[in-house]
Amino acid sequence: MWKAFNYGYILIYPKEKKEVVEAVLAREYDENGAYQNVLKRAENELEQNPDDIFAQFNIAIAEYYLGNYEEAVAAFEKAEPGLPPRMLWYQYEPILAYQKLKNYERVIQLTQNVFYSGNLVFSELYQVRGEVFLAQGNKEAARGEFEKAVYYNKNLKPAQLSLQSLQN
Numbered sequence: 713m714w715k716a717f718n719y720g721y722i723l724i725y726p727k728e729k730k731e732v733v734e735a736v737l738a739r740e741y742d743e744n745g746a747y748q749n750v751l752k753r754a755e756n757e758l759e760q761n762p763d764d765i766f767a768q769f770n771i772a773i774a775e776y777y778l779g780n781y782e783e784a785v786a787a788f789e790k791a792e793p794g795l796p797p798r799m800l801w802y803q804y805e806p807i808l809a810y811q812k813l814k815n816y817e818r819v820i821q822l823t824q825n826v827f828y829s830g831n832l833v834f835s836e837l838y839q840v841r842g843e844v845f846l847a848q849g850n851k852e853a854a855r856g857e858f859e860k861a862v863y864y865n866k867n868l869k870p871a872q873l874s875l876q877s878l879q880n
Contacts, residue, residue, distance in 0.1 A: 716766045718750045718773055750774040765794035776805040784809040801831050807840060816844045835865035842874055851878060
């Protein structure tokens with residue numbers, strides 16, 4: 713488990729062991745409970761070391777998944793200056809938080825930064841940008857972004873559906 717990614721983990725287990733896994737994980741089995749725990753752990757780490765950029769970033773991610781978008785953005789903005797340049801390649805929830813808050817200019821800026829840092833094939837970010845342009849009433853720009861999303865990932869259902877909706 714890696715601190716920079718909320719100590720996340722993936723479990724693989726047979727169906728018949730589900731009850732055992734639930735019992736072992738307890739509150740961590742529930743996604744909301746898991747993110748509450750992430751938030752507590754990150755806040756404790758930040759209390760011990762106020763300069764802990766990854767604890768601050770983990771707070772941003774937890775707040776996003778808990779539906780606290782303003783708090784997610786505030787935590788991200790504290791962490792952002794110290795983050796590795798490619799951090800949003802791996803966890804782009806801060807971009808999604810800005811989108812939820814309708815701060816579209818910031819969404820475009822951050823997605824552009826990801827592209828300029830060498831990740832031009834991030835299909836999910838083209839999807840987000842398409843949604844932003846659509847929300848702004850710019851259907852042609854939205855279509856272009858959805859087309860890029862499908863170009864880089866022909867199996868990305870949201871982009872396929874978005875393109876279909878623009879054709880109707």
